Amino acid sequence: MHTKYDGHNINTALSMIQEGLGASIVSKTSLSLSALPPNVRIRTIDPQLFREIHLAVPSLKEAPHGVKLFLQTARELYLSGDRNQ
Numbered sequence: 001m002h003t004k005y006d007g008h009n010i011n012t013a014l015s016m017i018q019e020g021l022g023a024s025i026v027s028k029t030s031l032s033l034s035a036l037p038p039n040v041r042i043r044t045i046d047p048q049l050f051r052e053i054h055l056a057v058p059s060l061k062e063a064p065h066g067v068k069l070f071l072q073t074a075r076e077l078y079l080s081g082d083r084n085q
Contacts, residue, residue, distance in 0.1 A: 014040055027051070029077065053078055 005021060007013050010031075013024045018037040031042065055071060057063045063071075 025049075 005016060007016065010026060013026070014037050016022060017024060018039050025045065036042070053074065055074060057067060057071070060068070060071075
């Protein structure tokens with residue numbers, strides 16, 4: 001396979017796909033942030049892919065409120081069944 005275009009913006013990638021310039025593998029969370037253009041179809045990959053995300057803070061007790069909110073949001077979005085913290 002030869003890569004002709006390389007982009008880092010989901011909306012640009014979706015527009016290029018719509019124009020028939022290729023295909024892309026993106027996370028479901030990326031797609032939920034953008035409206036799907038006409039003529040763009042979603043296919044699933046088997047086996048399912050996953051991503052590990054690691055977050056660290058020196059002290060959760062002393063972390064700023066914004067950091068605590070970010071960690072809470074990350075847990076809600078990315079923890080799947082395993083609620084270990």
